[in-house]
Structures are given as C-alpha cells and as structure tokens.
Amino acid sequence: MEPNLPSIHDEDLVRDAPYMRYLVANRLQQVWDVCEPHLDGTAPRPDHRYVDTAVKVLAHLSRLYRLDAPAASAAAVTAPVDAAKMVESQLRELESRLKPL
Numbered sequence: 001m002e003p004n005l006p007s008i009h010d011e012d013l014v015r016d017a018p019y020m021r022y023l024v025a026n027r028l029q030q031v032w033d034v035c036e037p038h039l040d041g042t043a044p045r046p047d048h049r050y051v052d053t054a055v056k057v058l059a060h061l062s063r064l065y066r067l068d069a070p071a072a073s074a075a076a077v078t079a080p081v082d083a084a085k086m087v088e089s090q091l092r093e094l095e096s097r098l099k100p101l
Contacts, residue, residue, distance in 0.1 A: 025064055032057045 035057065037043035038050035062068055 021064060025061065028057050028061050028064070032061075 032054060035050040035054035038046045038048075039054055043050075
C-alpha cells in the first residue's frame with residue numbers, strides 16, 4: 001500500500017521554482033567545492049574522477065543559469081510600445097478601409 005503523499009500541482013511547481021533553482025545551485029556549488037582541490041592540485045591525493053564530476057557540475061550550472069541560450073543583443077531590445085497609440089492607429093486604418101468610396 002502506498003503512503004498518502006501530498007499532491008503537487010503545477011501552481012506549486014511554478015511558485016517554488018525560484019527556490020528550487022537556488023537550492024540546486026547551492027548543492028551543485030557544494031559538489032564543486034569538493035572537486036576543486038582535485039582540479040587545482042591542492043588535494044593531498046588528487047583523483048581524476050573528480051575532474052569528470054566537476055565538468056558535469058559546470059554543465060548543470062550552465063544549464064541552470066541558461067548560459068547556453070544566446071544573450072539578447074542591445075539591438076534586439078526595443079522601446080516599450082504605446083499600446084493606446086498602436087490600437088488607435090490600427091482603428092483609423094480599419095475605419096478608412098471600411099468607408100464607402
């Protein structure tokens with residue numbers, strides 16, 4: 001018989017996502033801290049297996065921080081759109097098309 005576990009809904013996941021990203025990043029940092037002496041040569045007996053683990057930690061951190069996604073360029077950033085003016089101009093254009101010739 002399965003234990004009666006609390007249900008998790010999409011709203012819970014959305015609400016908790018920032019904290020979970022923090023928690024995952026923090027735990028990955030802890031793993032990195034263990035690996036680092038094996039990378040920089042300060043470990044009393046360096047172990048090459050920690051290098052592989054460190055590479056995986058970096059990959060996970062870069063995905064967590066979305067470093068693999070292209071950054072928005074300055075040219076891509078546009079000025080905020082004045083919605084009222086945009087709607088007004090579209091209405092005028094529509095009205096001009098609807099007027100009888």
